[in-house]
Amino acid sequence: MKSLSRTNKKKAFRQHIVWVLSLWLLVLVSALSIVYSAHDTRNKFNELEVLRVQQDALQIEWGKYLLEESAWASYGRIEKIAIDKLSMQIPSGQEIIMVAAGE
Numbered sequence: 001m002k003s004l005s006r007t008n009k010k011k012a013f014r015q016h017i018v019w020v021l022s023l024w025l026l027v028l029v030s031a032l033s034i035v036y037s038a039h040d041t042r043n044k045f046n047e048l049e050v051l052r053v054q055q056d057a058l059q060i061e062w063g064k065y066l067l068e069e070s071a072w073a074s075y076g077r078i079e080k081i082a083i084d085k086l087s088m089q090i091p092s093g094q095e096i097i098m099v100a101a102g103e
Contacts, residue, residue: 082088
């Protein structure tokens with residue numbers, strides 16, 4: 001009987017060891033997952049900041065292009081080019097012909 005009791009104790013002890021090792025392994029995997037997640041989050045945040053800086057630079061560049069476009073399309077500039085390069089002139093009041101809709 002004593003030997004049976006001893007084998008049961010050994011079996012229980014082995015099961016206990018297996019459970020403890022399994023739990024430690026799970027704790028280790030969980031800890032490594034947290035470290036990886038924190039590292040990945042930091043990397044993604046750094047990428048986000050780089051993209052925000054690029055966005056700001058592109059926004060400034062876009063504003064400059066809008067200003068340049070408005071300068072190129074200004075009425076004064078277009079009128080000057082029409083007069084100088086195309087020899088156009090503003091018609092006098094007598095040269096203007098009004099056309100009614102539907103005619």
